[in-house]
Each structure stands twice: as structure tokens, then as C-alpha cells.
Amino acid sequence: MLQVVCIKQVAGSETRVKVAGDGKHLDTAGVTWILNPYDEFALEEALRIREKMGEGEVVAVSIGDAGVPTTLRNALAMGADRAIHLKSDVPSPDPLAVARALAAEIGPLAPRIVWFGRQSIDDDQAQVGPMTAELLGLPGASMIATLEIDGDRAVVEREIEGGREVMEMQLPAAFSADKGLNEPRYPSLKGIMAAKKKPIEEKPAQLGEPNLEVLSLELPPTRSAGRIVGEGKQAVAELVRLLREEAKVI
Amino acid sequence: MLELKEEHLQVREMARKFADEVVAPRAAEIDEREEFPADVVRRMAELGFLGLPFPEKYGGAGLDTLAYIIAVEEISRVCASTGITLAAHVSLGCGPVSAFGTEEQKMKFLMPMAKGEALGAFGLTESGAGSDAGGTQTRAEKVEGGWRVNGSKIYITNGSVAKYVTFTARTTPGMGAKGISAFILDTATPGFRVGKRERKMGHRGSDTVELVFEDCFVPKDNLIGDPSTGFKAFLRTLAGGRISIGAMALGIARGAYEHSLQFAKQRVQFGQPIAKFQAIRFMLAEMAMRIEASRLLVYQAAVLKDAGQEYVKEASMAKLFASETSNWVTDKAIQIHGGIGYMRDLPIERMHRDAKLMEIGEGTSEIQRLVIAREILRDD
Numbered sequence: 193m194l195q196v197v198c199i200k201q202v203a204g205s206e207t208r209v210k211v212a213g214d215g216k217h218l219d220t221a222g223v224t225w226i227l228n229p230y231d232e233f234a235l236e237e238a239l240r241i242r243e244k245m246g247e248g249e250v251v252a253v254s255i256g257d258a259g260v261p262t263t264l265r266n267a268l269a270m271g272a273d274r275a276i277h278l279k280s281d282v283p284s285p286d287p288l289a290v291a292r293a294l295a296a297e298i299g300p301l302a303p304r305i306v307w308f309g310r311q312s313i314d315d316d317q318a319q320v321g322p323m324t325a326e327l328l329g330l331p332g333a334s335m336i337a338t339l340e341i342d343g344d345r346a347v348v349e350r351e352i353e354g355g356r357e358v359m360e361m362q363l364p365a366a367f368s369a370d371k372g373l374n375e376p377r378y379p380s381l382k383g384i385m386a387a388k389k390k391p392i393e394e395k396p397a398q399l400g401e402p403n404l405e406v407l408s409l410e411l412p413p414t415r416s417a418g419r420i421v422g423e424g425k426q427a428v429a430e431l432v433r434l435l436r437e438e439a440k441v442i
Numbered sequence: 443m444l445e446l447k448e449e450h451l452q453v454r455e456m457a458r459k460f461a462d463e464v465v466a467p468r469a470a471e472i473d474e475r476e477e478f479p480a481d482v483v484r485r486m487a488e489l490g491f492l493g494l495p496f497p498e499k500y501g502g503a504g505l506d507t508l509a510y511i512i513a514v515e516e517i518s519r520v521c522a523s524t525g526i527t528l529a530a531h532v533s534l535g536c537g538p539v540s541a542f543g544t545e546e547q548k549m550k551f552l553m554p555m556a557k558g559e560a561l562g563a564f565g566l567t568e569s570g571a572g573s574d575a576g577g578t579q580t581r582a583e584k585v586e587g588g589w590r591v592n593g594s595k596i597y598i599t600n601g602s603v604a605k606y607v608t609f610t611a612r613t614t615p616g617m618g619a620k621g622i623s624a625f626i627l628d629t630a631t632p633g634f635r636v637g638k639r640e641r642k643m644g645h646r647g648s649d650t651v652e653l654v655f656e657d658c659f660v661p662k663d664n665l666i667g668d669p670s671t672g673f674k675a676f677l678r679t680l681a682g683g684r685i686s687i688g689a690m691a692l693g694i695a696r697g698a699y700e701h702s703l704q705f706a707k708q709r710v711q712f713g714q715p716i717a718k719f720q721a722i723r724f725m726l727a728e729m730a731m732r733i734e735a736s737r738l739l740v741y742q743a744a745v746l747k748d749a750g751q752e753y754v755k756e757a758s759m760a761k762l763f764a765s766e767t768s769n770w771v772t773d774k775a776i777q778i779h780g781g782i783g784y785m786r787d788l789p790i791e792r793m794h795r796d797a798k799l800m801e802i803g804e805g806t807s808e809i810q811r812l813v814i815a816r817e818i819l820r821d822d
């Protein structure tokens with residue numbers, strides 16, 4: 193059983209984010225790159241399915257520049273069998289372009305399951321998974337919390353507002369993983385060595401024409417320092433007045 | 443900064459994550475209770491830490507010394523007790539068999555240790571033989587089919603948790619450092635027992651015990667290395683362990699520095715973060731510089747060892763410089779923290795206690811200076 197896991201390289205959460213000179217993109221200088229944490233859940237689940245079945249192949253696919261193989265190598269160290277690097281120098285291409293490039297690559301592979309993380313922690317759009325599923329004509333479920341596979345049938349549970357939703361569908365299908373689907377493993381030291389020998393195939397990413405344009409990217413305004421309005425009970429009235437009249441939050 | 447290969451970066455990332463998520467939460471507790479972290483060691487075994495630099499055919503991960511050094515650094519950054527447990531197992535427990543063992547010995551002893559199924563320890567120190575290993579009194583007498591051993595070893599890391607102990611004993615009376623040989627022993631052998639358990643200033647989660655041999659029979663196949671090539675050569679090659687002490691010291695220093703950096707930015711006195719005071723800034727700058735210099739020395743020694751080049755002097759320099767750095771840095775870290783740095787609520791005072799061992803174990807600072815001087819003067 194072939195499973196494809198789409199992964200993205202993102203800036204680690206401890207990175208101090210800077211906007212590039214064009215005011216539209218991230219300045220990538222000095223950024224420490226990591227495997228998007230939600231994609232780790234997806235990869236882990238794919239590996240567990242392969243281990244449970246005792247057969248099959250897990251292929252990691254990623255779109256991006258020359259830095260991407262490092263992240264793909266991490267996926268291989270965790271246990272993916274091989275990787276495909278779809279090369280592109282376009283900084284943060286739009287979700288539909290990414291979905292098209294992924295679908296063009298994944299379609300001919302005819303996997304049983306296509307995996308995504310629920311969203312990337314940088315752009316937070318959560319669009320690539322559903323769009324790719326649509327382009328591939330696959331049934332899909334996003335942000336899944338559990339997955340049971342029985343032959344050609346898959347049953348998933350999703351956390352929804354105030355409850356759980358259970359869905360059943362036919363394989364092949366596409367899923368996006370939510371946090372809590374599993375606990376991703378650490379790549380073992382043998383896994384790190386083994387990853388050196390696993391292949392990473394390189395191809396150009398067929399992103400096509402951009403579908404939307406980023407006009408500007410701005411950092412949130414720096415928070416101004418707080419103010420102490422007084423002490424004890426007598427300060428309450430003044431605080432309420434300021435919250436109402438100055439901050440206008442109540 | 444010397445450039446790391448992709449696999450070294452991966453080992454660093456993985457070891458750092460493992461250290462933060464699995465090792466760090468246990469650090470204060472095992473120090474407080476003087477508890478050996480068997481649970482953490484089991485996790486390390488599963489992930490392949492215990493056989494990190496040994497070839498796959500002996501059950502190891504097939505990585506190199508530099509990768510191992512990076513792992514020790516990352517783990518010691520959050521918990522030196524766990525760091526020394528790993529380093530004593532790999533460098534001292536597995537090291538001698540890997541360097542001097544026969545193919546059969548490697549299959550029999552190195553394999554289970556590298557796979558993480560058995561822990562290893564190394565017993566050199568005795569009450570009368572510390573810096574001067576020539577004072578070894580433990581006696582191995584030739585008997586039918588092997589050796590009969592009597593004597594004791596002290597301060598042995600992993601001594602009571604190890605399945606295999608490599609130890610030194612005198613096979614020929616007199617003769618100083620000559621006439622001493624090394625053996626490996628299954629600790630289930632009759633005549634072997636664990637004696638006094640030490641109560642320590644630091645590294646309190648690590649196992650440090652006395653080993654006692656009473657008419658303990660060691661089969662002849664358990665002799666390690668050729669006695670005729672001499673014990674001195676044996677000790678020289680153990681310089682590898684010194685690189686790992688350097689890595690531990692580097693890790694401890696980094697842990698204390700990172701805490702200090704964060705604290706200095708947050709702690710406000712006289713209306714501003716203390717990081718704005720020049721006195722504090724200068725301490726942080728000095729810490730960063732000494733840590734960077736330590737890292738370069740430690741990594742360089744590892745790279746030389748991996749390249750099969752001479753590294754005795756470099757290992758001693760790395761161990762000495764990094765261990766003195768760890769003591770200086772942890773001392774200043776308490777200073778930057780002020781009163782709370784002295785309290786057990788924060789890990790800083792623990793790091794200071796842990797750092798002290800770095801100047802003593804595997805050759806004191808004085809012995810390192812002796813080694814470096816001998817290497818540069820070449821006059822003995």
C-alpha cells in the first residue's frame with residue numbers, strides 16, 4: 193500500500209520573524225527551519241499504518257528551494273522510504289498553485305492515502321490539503337483525530353465544536369492530521385544513518401501561474417507598555433472608566 | 443564555526459528535542475532523590491544512543507565520534523547525571539572493547555552494550571590509585587583457564603547498573619604501570635559484588651559505587667588487549683573519554699548560559715531589565731565567548747579522532763578548557779540570577795554542583811596540564 197505524505201518546511205517557532213525588503217515575504221536569513229509540526233502527525237500515522245500492515249511504502253513530498261532536502265531527510269530518518277523534492281524558488285506560492293503541483297506529481301503514483309498536516313504553522317491557511325484532494329478527485333477528511341482502516345473502508349473521527357463527528361469513506365482518500373492523532377516518534381540514530389542512503393528524487397514543481405498576489409506582509413504593532421492605574425479597591429472605578437472610554441473594550 | 447554535516451545537524455536536533463522533552467522533566471527529581479533514571483536510559487537505548495558511534499555490525503548506529511559528542515552535549519545541557527551515564531557507558535564501558543577487543547569479544551560484549559541491552563562501566567580508580575594508575579593494587583593471579591581477581595575499585599560510574607565492567611588489575615607484582623592488564627567481566631560472576639554507594643555533591647542521579655572482587659574468576663578470553671603492548675598505550679587511547687567530558691562540560695555551560703540570558707532579559711531592577719547593566723552584559727559576553735571556544739576545541743578533538751589522527755593533546759585541551767569554562771560559567775550564572783540562582787527551585791545551583799566533577803573525573807585539571815605539557819615538550 194502506497195501512502196504519500198506532503199510535508200512543508202517552516203520557520204521554527206523560536207525564530208524571530210522579519211519581513212523582507214519587498215514588504216511581501218518573510219526574510220529567510222537566519223531562520224531555523226523545521227518540519228511543519230502538523231505534518232509530523234501525518235507522517236507518523238502513515239508510518240504506523242505501514243508498520244501495522246507489515247508492507248507498503250511511504251513517500252514524502254515537499255515543494256521548495258534548496259533547503260528542503262534537509263527537512264525531507266528528517267522525514268526519511270523518521271522512517272519514510274523515499275522522498276520527492278519538487279523544486280521551486282517562488283517564495284510562499286499560493287495554496288492553489290501548490291495543490292496543482294502536488295496533484296500533478298501524486299496523481300500518477302496512485303497512492304491509497306494522501307496525507308497532509310491540518311495546516312502549516314506559518315501561513316495558517318489550511319487550504320492545500322482539501323484543494324489537492326479535490327484536484328485528485330479523492331474523498332477527504334480534514335483535521336482528523338482518529339483513523340481506522342478496514343480493507344477499503346476508512347472511518348475517521350473529527351473534533352468539532354462541542355462534539356465529535358464520525359465519517360466513513362472509501363479508499364483511496366486524502367486526510368489532514370490534527371494534533372493528537374498520535375505522538376510522533378523521534379528519528380532513531382539508526383534511522384538518521386539509514387536516511388543517508390535513501391533516495392531523494394528532484395523534479396521541477398509545476399506550480400503554473402500564480403492565482404493570487406500577496407500585497408503586503410506586516411508584523412503586528414509592538415505592544416505598548418502596560419499602565420498601573422492605582423492600587424486596591426479604589427482603583428477599580430478608574431480601571432472600568434479607562435476600559436470603557438479609552439480602550440473601548442467594555 | 444566549523445561546518446557540520448547534515449547527519450550531525452539531525453543528531454543535534456533529535457538529541458535536543460529528546461533532551462527537552464524526555465530528559466529535562468526528570469532532571470531536578472533524580473538529583474534531589476539520588477535516583478538512577480532507568481526510565482530515561484531505556485528510552486535512550488530504544489533510540490540508539492547507547493551504541494551511537496559503533497559500527498552497525500556490532501549493533502551500533504554507525505555514526506561517528508562527533509555525532510556522539512553532540513548528543514552528550516545536548517543531553518548534559520539539561521541533565522548532567524544522564525549525560526555522564528551515557529558517556530561512561532559509551533566511552534568507558536564500550537570504548538575499550540571497541541578499541542582493543544578481539545572480534546569475538548566485540549560480538550560477545552560490545553554487541554549487547556551497543557544495542558542498549560546491557561550497560562557498561564569501567565573500573566580504574568582505587569583508593570590508592572587515582573591520578574597515579576600505577577598504584578593499582580587489585581591483583582589478577584594466573585590460574586587454570588583464566589585469572590583469579592582480588593581487590594576493589596572506587597567511584598565507578600554505572601558500577602551497580604552495568605552488566606559488563608572493564609577493569610584493570612595487576613598481573614605482575616611491582617613494575618609500576620607495567621604489569622597491569624585490563625579485563626572485562628560479567629557482573630553476575632561469583633566473587634564480584636557492589637560495595638559502598640557514594641553520596642555526591644553533584645551528578646546525584648548517576649550511579650557511583652565501589653566494586654569488590656573476592657576470589658573472582660575471570661576466564662582467560664576476557665583479557666582485553668595485548669599485555670605486552672603495555673598499559674600506558676591503553677590509557678593513551680582512553681583519551682577518547684576526555685572528549686566526552688569536554689562535551690558534558692560544554693553542555694552544562696550552555697544550559698547555565700541559556701538560562702542566564704533569558705533571566706537577564708526578564709528580571710527588572712532599578713526600572714530596567716538587568717541585561718541593560720554593563721556588568722551583566724559583560725558576564726554574558728564572556729560566557730558566550732568561552733562556550734564558543736570550548737565548543738571549537740571539543741569538536742576539533744572529535745574530528746581528529748574520527749579522521750584517525752593524533753588527538754591526545756587536543757582531547758586534554760578540550761577537556762581542560764571546557765571543564766574550567768563550565769565552572770566559571772555556572773558560577774557567573776548564579777551571580778546573574780542573584781538569590782534565586784542559589785535556590786533549588788531553579789536548575790542553576792545544580793549545574794554549578796555538576797560542573798565541579800568535570801575538573802576531576804577522567805584526569806584532574808592538573809593531570810590534563812601534565813599531559814599537554816608532555817605532548818608539547820616531548821621530554822619524557
Ligand SMILES: Cc1cc2nc3c(=O)[nH]c(=O)nc-3n(C[C@H](O)[C@H](O)[C@H](O)COP(=O)(O)OP(=O)(O)OC[C@H]3O[C@@H](n4cnc5c(N)ncnc54)[C@H](O)[C@@H]3O)c2cc1C
Pocket residue numbers: 530534564565566567571572573574596597598599600642645650799802803804805806807808809812
Ligand atoms: C563522580 C565520579 C565518578 C567517577 N567515575 C569513575 C569511573 O567510572 N571509573 C573510574 O575508574 N574512576 C572514576 N572516578 C574517579 C576519578 O577518575 C578520580 O577521582 C580522578 O582521576 C582523581 O583521582 P583521585 O580522586 O584519587 O585524586 P588524586 O589523584 O588523589 O588527586 C588529588 C589532588 O592531587 C592532584 N595531583 C595528583 N597527582 C598530581 C601530579 N602528578 N601533579 C600535580 N597534581 C597532582 C590532583 O590533580 C588533585 O588535585 C570518578 C570520580 C568521581 C568523583
